[in-house]
Amino acid sequence: MSDNTKTTTAVADSFPQQRDGDTAPLLQVRGLKKHFPIKGGFPVKRTVGHVKAVDGVDFEVYPGESLGLVGESGCGKSTTGRLLTRLLEPTQGTIEYKGQDITRANRRQLAPIRSEIQMIFQDPYASLNPRQTVGTIIAGPMEINGINPPGGREKRVRELLEIVGLNPEHYNRFPHEFSGGQRQRIGVARAVALQPKLIVADEPVSALDVSIQAQVVNLLQEVQREMGIAFVFIAHDLAIVRHFSQRVAVMYLGKVVEVADRDSLYNRPRHPYTHALLSAVPEADLDADKRERIRLEGDVPSPISPPSGCRFRTRCWKAQDKCATEEPPLVQLSGNRAGHLTACHFPEEPTTEARGEDIVMDRGLKALEDGAEGGTTITKG
Ligand SMILES: Nc1ncnc2c1ncn2[C@@H]1O[C@H](COP(=O)(O)OP(=O)(O)OP(=O)(O)O)[C@@H](O)[C@H]1O
Ligand code: SF4
Ligand SMILES: [Mg+2]
Numbered sequence: 001m002s003d004n005t006k007t008t009t010a011v012a013d014s015f016p017q018q019r020d021g022d023t024a025p026l027l028q029v030r031g032l033k034k035h036f037p038i039k040g041g042f043p044v045k046r047t048v049g050h051v052k053a054v055d056g057v058d059f060e061v062y063p064g065e066s067l068g069l070v071g072e073s074g075c076g077k078s079t080t081g082r083l084l085t086r087l088l089e090p091t092q093g094t095i096e097y098k099g100q101d102i103t104r105a106n107r108r109q110l111a112p113i114r115s116e117i118q119m120i121f122q123d124p125y126a127s128l129n130p131r132q133t134v135g136t137i138i139a140g141p142m143e144i145n146g147i148n149p150p151g152g153r154e155k156r157v158r159e160l161l162e163i164v165g166l167n168p169e170h171y172n173r174f175p176h177e178f179s180g181g182q183r184q185r186i187g188v189a190r191a192v193a194l195q196p197k198l199i200v201a202d203e204p205v206s207a208l209d210v211s212i213q214a215q216v217v218n219l220l221q222e223v224q225r226e227m228g229i230a231f232v233f234i235a236h237d238l239a240i241v242r243h244f245s246q247r248v249a250v251m252y253l254g255k256v257v258e259v260a261d262r263d264s265l266y267n268r269p270r271h272p273y274t275h276a277l278l279s280a281v282p283e284a285d286l287d288a289d290k291r292e293r294i295r296l297e298g299d300v301p302s303p304i305s306p307p308s309g310c311r312f313r314t315r316c317w318k319a320q321d322k323c324a325t326e327e328p329p330l331v332q333l334s335g336n337r338a339g340h341l342t343a344c345h346f347p348e349e350p351t352t353e354a355r356g357e358d359i360v361m362d363r364g365l366k367a368l369e370d371g372a373e374g375g376t377t378i379t380k381g
Helices: 002-018 077-084 107-114 134-144 153-163 168-172 180-192 210-227 238-242 262-267 272-279 321-325 363-373
Strands: 027-040 046-061 066-070 092-097 117-120 198-202 230-235 247-252 255-261
Touching: 027 077, 046 077, 046 092, 046 255, 066 077, 066 238, 077 117, 077 198, 077 230, 117 180, 134 153, 134 168, 134 180, 153 168, 153 180, 180 210, 210 230, 230 238, 238 262, 247 262, 247 272, 255 262, 255 272
Parallel strands: 066 230, 066 247, 117 198, 198 230
Antiparallel strands: 027 046, 027 092, 247 255
């Protein structure tokens, strides 16, 4: 992963200089919601509730940047990705692409930008049609959009195979003849075939062997840099996003709770949830003694009836009465860099420094550790 890290740092560090204050966002999302109806009752089925999968999110994606979208399972990352690519209809809110409202655009209205927004899926096995050759799969977007590149589609597909590190001679092979990593490369070739402006990559490496993940992340980085494609990179954990994304948005139970440029988020997290996620990221270069550990107790509450006020309050060690009654707005806290927004009434100090104590939220785990280590842990919450 070390080569990989080097390249990423170079890209990421150069990014803030590339974007001045006047750069218009490529994509702007405001108050976006997706509520899935729950049907019940007999004999007539009716809507008995809603899964509030995405419940009012705001963020921007700038041209050529990679925005990481992270959070625990079920927090609404994939649903957000599917809304952005218009695979799902939003319940509420707006999505603007290059200043144009595409929230309710129909097929015909979307046609001119269809090729500009692409998606890469988590499972390279399920997302490729097993009965189509690789050539047909990669040429798919050209066919759908009626695009005939100079020299023909086959020539272009062979070029694309080469770009993603596959043998152009394998044009006529079928997906099952490739390994998992190679299949994801096919997915990447298909996504970049029409030189899109934005790719939503939904956990593109989490189904792959750890040894292959870095290679595919590297490929995505090259694609992002050399083709100037913006990415929304969806991931569970902050470790992968750290190497790929210049900005990161943290989601919890259908909401964005913190968003910031990479350095600010990793070095000065203000939301307790971000802090907790970061403490779960293995850091080889951090002195183990200095690391603060926060283990989150309990499961994420149901998105059918999320907690009132701040949704994180049922697991937050800092929660007070106000957290139950007032929803904290996503705002820039004093002392934070421009663009670092946090939704919390009682934010953390802007540091990842240890507090001279371990916060272990999981009592069972604490008991085990106390037994093993002689009990230096203070439990809160
Ligand atoms: N079509 C659907 N109908 C009903 N509920 C759904 C549907 N799709 C997703 N959900 C629910 O919406 C919530 C958010 O799901 P989503 O897949 O967006 O989460 P995620 O953050 O991508 O999770 P993971 O990390 O597991 O992929 C979950 O509670 C999920 O069960
Ligand atoms: S608003 Fe309250 S409950 Fe929510 S994260 Fe902040 S301190 Fe915790
Ligand atoms: Mg998902």
